[in-house]
Amino acid sequence: MSPEDFDRLQSLMASRAGFRLTRDRMKLAEHRLGPVARREGFETVDAMLGSLWAKPVATLGWSIIEALLNPETWFRRDRPTFDTLGGELLPALSRARTGQPVRVWSAGCSTGQEPWSIAMAALDAGAPVEIVGTDLSQRALEKARTGAYTGFEIQRGLKAETMLRWFEQADDAWIAKPQLRATVHFARANLLDAPTDDARFDVIFCRNVLDDMDPARRTQVLDNLERRLVDDGVLFLGPDERIEGDSVAFRAVAGRRGLFVKSPTAVRRAA
């Protein structure tokens, strides 16, 4: 891959996905694009990129974009988040919603481990939930929808007891049981796009997404998240992610890493 190709990939990722493809990921990018080129019927990555630049961004462009996103995820990643969710937030929200399902959005859910982890926490807490998992990557969503994980994936973050309780074994795969699947719905969404309907959520998870984003796009994404969140809702970012100058829409909750609520300004603006 030539430096020019990499530059163009960088700007493609920034403009279409808001993703910051840093220069140290050049080797990784080449490695990830090999299988895409083979799948799409190109001899080499260079040939595929040549074809990409010659045409408007369509299916091939999106296949390339999704291969370069960061798919890293695991079950119950940052365990305190799920303890807070199941032990405090969901019971309180459930009471406030008087038995109506609490609506949760897992934004940037990758291969689904996060929405399933939310579902397990909710079912354990006896809190009715409707979970929507969205991601930019169709391939990641295809896997998420199967609810099937390898032995390697399933035990990264899950205790064996939890695994046996919520997943069924089929050959080498562990598959989410129907009770779990009944709570989660998957859809493709680009976090750069402003909401086009008025669906709102009580809880939004958008963890380890903003840190990979082009700083110029963070405000836009946070504004879109704010518009999707009810006024008394909460937002989870990764435990080390900060908002600081990116947005005035949210303020951090003291003593709860990664937990944010709407700032009074944002609530007033909505009213």
Place this chain on the structure above:
Amino acid sequence: MKLTPRTCLIVDDSRIIRKVARRIVEGLGFEVDEAADGSEALAFCAGVMPEVILLDWSMPVMDGLTFLRRLRTLPDGAVPKVLFCTIETRAERIAEALSAGADDYVMKPFDGEILTSKFAEVGAV
């Protein structure tokens, strides 16, 4: 003040697995001892009870399940967090190990991230 390091006993008949697991577990700040089968492990535990035991299932002399059942009858035998760590991946065998008193279960092959997350789940780190 010097803190006493936490202790982990690795029980596996494969020297290579013991070596791999030792490197990961030492990385988590544990002092590690090794045993090559259940009988060696039981003798070790009768002397000093470790805080965590990483336990293979199929071993010569005494297998992991037999070791676990005997361990849990020893004075202080309920103390160690026991993580089975084996090639056996059938759901019913995993359930059997858990009901015999294992705190968690690691299916081989595993890596550092899996082992670390398992230690965290049983509250060992």
